[in-house]
Structures are given as C-alpha cells and as structure tokens.
Amino acid sequence: MGRKLLIIGLDGASFVALDPLMQCGAMPTLARLRADGFSATLLSTLPPVSAPAWSTFITGKNPGKHGVFQFYDVNPWSPTSLGRGQRTYLAVPGVVVNARSITEPKLWDLIGAAGLRIAAINLPMSYPPEPINGLMVTGMLTPPGSRHFTYPPELADELHDYEIDLNPEEKDFSSPDRQFLRRMCDILDKRARTALKLFQREPWDCFMVIFTETDRLQHRYWHFLDPGRDRQRMTELQSSITDIYCQLDGHLAEFVRLAGDGYDIIVLSDHGFGPAAHKRLSFSALARWLELEVQPGGFKSRALTALRKLAPGKQRIYKYLGPLVPEGFLKRAEERLRVMARRGVKAKLVKLHDYIGGVWINTKDHENGIVGLGAEYQSFRTEIIQKLAALRDPETKERVVSEIMVREGLYRGLHASDAPDIIFILDEEYGIETDAHSQNLLCRMPQKNQGTHRAEGIFIMSGKAVRPGIQVSSNGLTVTPPKLEDVTATILYLMGVPLLDDMDGRVIEEAVSEKYLREHPITFQSVARLSTGESSSLWSTPEEEEQIRERLKELGYLE
Structure with a gap:
C-alpha cells in the first residue's frame, strides 16, 4: 500500500528569496517542513519556463518526448509559425500550446489507472480539462471568462x-502597486479557500494545488526580494x-494541519528566479553578425520587402481586399511570399527565454x-x-x-527535432532584445519585469516515508x-x-527513508503514447488563443 500525497506547487519559488523569509519568521510552516524533512x-527544464517545466512534471519526461518547449510552437518551419509576420532572421511564436499539446501519459492518467483518486488544481498545463479519476480545476491557459475549467463540468x-489568474482585459498586470498587491492577495485567498474546501471533500490519494502568485510577484518585485537588499x-x-x-x-499551515500524519507532503517549484538583465543582446544585430541572411535579387528581393511591410496589417488587408479578389487568392499569395522569404535565410534566431536563445538552421x-545535410550542416x-x-x-x-x-x-524523443539546432545561454549580465531596429550588438534597455526565471527551483518533502533532516544546498553538492x-x-x-519504463525521471532515493526503500521495490510498466490534437484543433476558437496570447504578453513570455 502506497502513501497518500499532498503536493503544493509554488510557481517560480527559489530558496534565494524564501530562505531570508523563513529565517526572519515570515514563513514558519515552510521552514518547519524543510527542517523536518x-x-x-530542484533543476528545471531548458528553458526554465512554466509550460515545458510543468509538462515535464506532469509526464516525468523531457520536452523532446512530451513536445512542449515553450508556451508556443518554437519551430519556425511548422505551419503554425509561418505567416505570423516574422522577420526573416527571427522565428516568431507559433500557436499557443495547451494540455492537448502533451503527447505522453500524464500523472493523473497513471494515478487514476491504478484506481487511485486524484485532485489537480491550477496546474498551468491542464486546460482544457479532461476526465480523470477525481477532479480538476484548470490553470493559467484557461481563457478569461471561460466556464469550461473544471472536471467534472x-x-x-460551485466556484x-x-x-x-490576473486578467489582461482588466489591466491587472499594469495596475498601480497597491491595487496589484490587493489583487494578488484576493486571488491567493480565493484559490487557497477553494483548494482547502476541495481537500476536505474526500480522503484523496493524491491532492495537488499550484500557487502561481509567487511567480507573478517575483516578476514585478524581485528587486524587493533580492537578499542583497538591506532588509532593515x-x-x-x-x-x-x-x-x-x-x-x-x-494557508500552507492549514493544509498541513488537515493532512495530519496521513499524508506525505511535497512542496516544489517549476523553476527559480533571479534579477532581470538590463544589458541586452540585439537579435537583429546578431543575425547580421552571424551572416544568417542571403539576400535574393530582383523580384525576390521586392517580394521579401513586401512580405515584411504587409505582415503586420495582414488581417486588415484580408478584411478590405478579400471580397474583391478570387477566393483563396490572398492566402496563396501570402504562402508564395513566405516561400520566398525562406529562400533568403540560412538560419533563424529564436528567443526561448529572456536570456536563452536558439538557432534554427x-x-x-x-x-x-539552403544548407545541405550531413557535412555541410555540421x-x-x-x-x-x-x-x-x-x-x-x-x-x-x-x-x-x-x-x-x-x-x-539536450533532448531525446520523438519531438527532439522540434527544438532549435543550437541552444545558447547568455551570461547573467545579459538578456535578449528582439527589436528589429537595434543596430548595436549590445545595448542598455529598461525592462518591464524586474525578475526573470532561473533553473534552480525548490524541492521539499516531509512525512513518514521521508528521510528527515537533510538539506542539500546548491553549493558543494554531495549528491x-x-x-x-x-x-x-x-x-x-x-x-x-x-x-x-521510458520515463526520464528517477526516484529521489536520497529523500526516501531506508525502511521504505527496503519494503517497497521500484517497479515499472509500459503505457502507449497518447495522440495529440492537430495544431488547428488545440483551441476551440481563435479568440480563445488570442486571449491567452495577450495574457502571455503581459507576463513577458511573448513580445
């Protein structure tokens, strides 16, 4: 018989910020869980972004297997990326992903198939909701105002x-500080009260809830949480x-009280946090420096220029010219221009995260x-x-x-080819700037967010099956x-x-008591892959995707 688990996610939590809060007595419950267990x-995915990170948590597999590398399709050659007005050297975001993008069995599938009851609340990659052996309340990829956010429907x-989450339509993200913090308190309180009520509904085998408020706060206020500041x-x-x-x-204390001795408790984050860089590497200048573009001559050059000029106003062009030309003419013309654009570039740059870039050949x-395979490619x-x-x-x-x-x-699996050919990480002093008008390789620019993601998240485990009193620091690791x-x-x-049997993750045996390890051998099973929805069917309507795209822009994941 296995253990019951209470899993609490703190999106973006980092010991860099939490250690001072625990030491000054602001977070005694978390401090006690850490001391007792x-x-x-905890190392995140590359890039350390919620979409691939929580997808990896949901599946136990790397992005090359589950297929999610960002909040959007990063492959510039895919149908979802073409025609979105990209500059030739820059791969722009394709379709926004959601739970249907994940092509591997999910945690709740495996737990439910074992006859165990599970509740999953506010997992960022859980929309649209799907039938599980329990209940689900979807997370941040849920379109604002949607009532289709739970299972059972x-x-x-009751909710x-x-x-x-914060709502871009209500200008939550850009609201004054006091208003923003009041909204954070309100959303946090509503989420906690809802989760606590559902936790008491039945003796769940697994109950998980993710609090995204930590991420939202740290993006905007990291400079107030940086331990280098004078807290006096x-x-x-x-x-x-x-x-x-x-x-x-x-709220965490109330969960711990209700869990009692009947649950082991896991607290984790999908990634960590650190300061955002104000010195930026210009992708437009980098593309010229790397000599990625091959300029076509004559009509091809004019067509390429036309594509660049027309792309931002494509929808207006369709609206006014559509009724005046034969059906399908504009789309065929657009496709032709895109083909010509592809002829003019040996590689594309993609911004995977604030300080992480990629090169698509x-x-x-x-x-x-343009580039031949084999020796020429290498x-x-x-x-x-x-x-x-x-x-x-x-x-x-x-x-x-x-x-x-x-x-x-970096990546293994069926979707590994959907990742860039080269992935590079900038020094912590630098971030990426995709402004097409930048002339210098490096420039200083004010940033919307004060904090950005880092790979180092947190993992805390406490309970009867846990080896107590062990803290593994990020420095001087012995394991x-x-x-x-x-x-x-x-x-x-x-x-x-x-x-x-094809899971990339290992059991964290150093966290489990020797007695439990002896009495419970690790076992394996084979489960067929899941089929994923076509890109055109990931979202019920274009408006749904556009709403989420706006939310991701406000959070800094899209530009």
Missing part, C-alpha cells in the same frame, strides 16, 4: 468567485510583499532550404557555435554567451541534484504506482 535545489457551478530599511511596499508570503504560509529538407553549425563563443562585450571584454549546446545533447522529472517518478513510487 528533505530539501534540495458541474464543479464550476462562483474563484479566479484563475524595508519600505511599506516591501512590507506588503512580505505580507503576501506570510499569507501563503498561513534552414536545411534542404525544408521547402526551399560545418555550418560549428561555424555558428564558434562565432557565438567568440562574442565579447566591448566594454568589459568578457564573453556574452556562457554556454552553447546542440539539440541532440546529484534532483530534476523536475525525478519528482514525478518519486510521486508514483511513493503511491505504489509503477513508473513508466
């Missing part, structure tokens, strides 16, 4: 005042931010590709890698790019730091559910 820095009728001189605003973490800890297996890729490695800041003479990786070294996919494997193991 096992804790470690009638559960929505009259529940709010999933806390402003009123800084005190209000701390109060929200106190409020969160109070336009190989000849794409329509009108030579061109090596050339790009060498140029990126040689990039220096003219002021400091330091390297701008801290790490460069190739696709096959391999756990990864997000390892948490998935550990959840299944503790619940007595066999792991999938």
Whole structure:
C-alpha cells in the first residue's frame, strides 16, 4: 500500500528569496517542513519556463518526448509559425500550446489507472480539462471568462468567485502597486479557500494545488526580494510583499494541519528566479553578425520587402481586399511570399527565454532550404557555435554567451527535432532584445519585469516515508541534484504506482527513508503514447488563443 500525497506547487519559488523569509519568521510552516524533512535545489527544464517545466512534471519526461518547449510552437518551419509576420532572421511564436499539446501519459492518467483518486488544481498545463479519476480545476491557459475549467463540468457551478489568474482585459498586470498587491492577495485567498474546501471533500490519494502568485510577484518585485537588499530599511511596499508570503504560509499551515500524519507532503517549484538583465543582446544585430541572411535579387528581393511591410496589417488587408479578389487568392499569395522569404535565410534566431536563445538552421529538407545535410550542416553549425563563443562585450571584454549546446545533447524523443539546432545561454549580465531596429550588438534597455526565471527551483518533502533532516544546498553538492522529472517518478513510487519504463525521471532515493526503500521495490510498466490534437484543433476558437496570447504578453513570455 502506497502513501497518500499532498503536493503544493509554488510557481517560480527559489530558496534565494524564501530562505531570508523563513529565517526572519515570515514563513514558519515552510521552514518547519524543510527542517523536518528533505530539501534540495530542484533543476528545471531548458528553458526554465512554466509550460515545458510543468509538462515535464506532469509526464516525468523531457520536452523532446512530451513536445512542449515553450508556451508556443518554437519551430519556425511548422505551419503554425509561418505567416505570423516574422522577420526573416527571427522565428516568431507559433500557436499557443495547451494540455492537448502533451503527447505522453500524464500523472493523473497513471494515478487514476491504478484506481487511485486524484485532485489537480491550477496546474498551468491542464486546460482544457479532461476526465480523470477525481477532479480538476484548470490553470493559467484557461481563457478569461471561460466556464469550461473544471472536471467534472458541474464543479464550476460551485466556484462562483474563484479566479484563475490576473486578467489582461482588466489591466491587472499594469495596475498601480497597491491595487496589484490587493489583487494578488484576493486571488491567493480565493484559490487557497477553494483548494482547502476541495481537500476536505474526500480522503484523496493524491491532492495537488499550484500557487502561481509567487511567480507573478517575483516578476514585478524581485528587486524587493533580492537578499542583497538591506532588509532593515524595508519600505511599506516591501512590507506588503512580505505580507503576501506570510499569507501563503498561513494557508500552507492549514493544509498541513488537515493532512495530519496521513499524508506525505511535497512542496516544489517549476523553476527559480533571479534579477532581470538590463544589458541586452540585439537579435537583429546578431543575425547580421552571424551572416544568417542571403539576400535574393530582383523580384525576390521586392517580394521579401513586401512580405515584411504587409505582415503586420495582414488581417486588415484580408478584411478590405478579400471580397474583391478570387477566393483563396490572398492566402496563396501570402504562402508564395513566405516561400520566398525562406529562400533568403540560412538560419533563424529564436528567443526561448529572456536570456536563452536558439538557432534554427534552414536545411534542404525544408521547402526551399539552403544548407545541405550531413557535412555541410555540421560545418555550418560549428561555424555558428564558434562565432557565438567568440562574442565579447566591448566594454568589459568578457564573453556574452556562457554556454552553447546542440539539440541532440539536450533532448531525446520523438519531438527532439522540434527544438532549435543550437541552444545558447547568455551570461547573467545579459538578456535578449528582439527589436528589429537595434543596430548595436549590445545595448542598455529598461525592462518591464524586474525578475526573470532561473533553473534552480525548490524541492521539499516531509512525512513518514521521508528521510528527515537533510538539506542539500546548491553549493558543494554531495549528491546529484534532483530534476523536475525525478519528482514525478518519486510521486508514483511513493503511491505504489509503477513508473513508466521510458520515463526520464528517477526516484529521489536520497529523500526516501531506508525502511521504505527496503519494503517497497521500484517497479515499472509500459503505457502507449497518447495522440495529440492537430495544431488547428488545440483551441476551440481563435479568440480563445488570442486571449491567452495577450495574457502571455503581459507576463513577458511573448513580445
């Protein structure tokens, strides 16, 4: 018989911010869970973004298997990315992903198939809701105002005042500080009260709830949470931010009280946080420096220029010219222009995250590709890698790019080819700027958000099956730091559910008591992959996707 689990997610939580809060007494419940159990820095996905990270948590597999690399399709050659007005050197976001994009069995599928009851509340990658052996309340990819956010559907009728996230239509993200913090308190309170009520509905085998308020606060107010600041001189605003973490800890205390000894408790985050860089690397200048574009001559050049000029107003053109030309003419013309645009670029740059970029090579297996496969591809890729490695800041003479990786070294699985050929990480001093008018490689620009994601999240586990009193710091590690996919494997193991034999995660054995490990051997099973929806059917309407696109823009995931 496995253990019952209470799983609490704190989106974007980092020990960098939480340690001072625990030490000053603002979060005593979290501090006690950490002291009594096992804790470690938890490594996120690359990029450390909620969509691929929570998808990895849901499946226990890397993005190359589950198919989600960002909140949108990052492949510039896919049908969902073409025709969205991209500049030739820049791969723009394709269709926004959701739960239908995940092509592997999900945690609730495996738990439910074992006859166990599960509740999942506010998982970012859970919309649209699907039948599970329990209940589901979907997360941030739910269109604002939608009543289709629960399973069973009638559960929505009980959640009259529940709010999933800030609403861009109500200008929540850009509201003044006091108003923003009041909204954060209100949404947090509604989520906690709803989750606590549902937790008491039945003796769940697994109950999970994700609090995204930590992420929203840290994007906007990281400079108030940075441990380098003088906490003896806390402003009123800084005190209000701390109060929200106190409020969160109070809700956590109520969960712990209700769980009693009957549950083991896991607290985790999908990624960590750190300061946003104000020195930016211009992608337009980088594309010129890397010599990615091959300029076509004559009519092709004029067509390429026309595509760039027309793309931003495409919908207006369709509206006014559509009735005047033969059916399908405009779409055929647009496709022709896109084909010509692809002829003019050897590679595209993609912004995977604030400080993480990628290079897509336009190989000849794409329509009108330029770079040959085999030796020519390897030579061109090596050339790009060498140029990126040689990039220096003219002021400091330091390297701008801290790490460069190739696709096959990072991702494994059916969807690995949907990742860029090259992935590079900038030094923490730098971020990425996609403004087409930037002329210099490096520039200083004010940033909308003060904080940005880092790979180092948190993992805390406490309970009867847990090895107590162990804290693994991110410095001087004596064991391999756990990864997000390892948490998935550990959840299944503790619940007595066999792991999938192709799962990338491992059981975090260093967190589990020796007695439990001896008495409960790790077992495995094989489960068929799931079919994923076509990109055109991921969203019920274009308006739904556009609503989520606006929310992602407000959060800084889209530009």
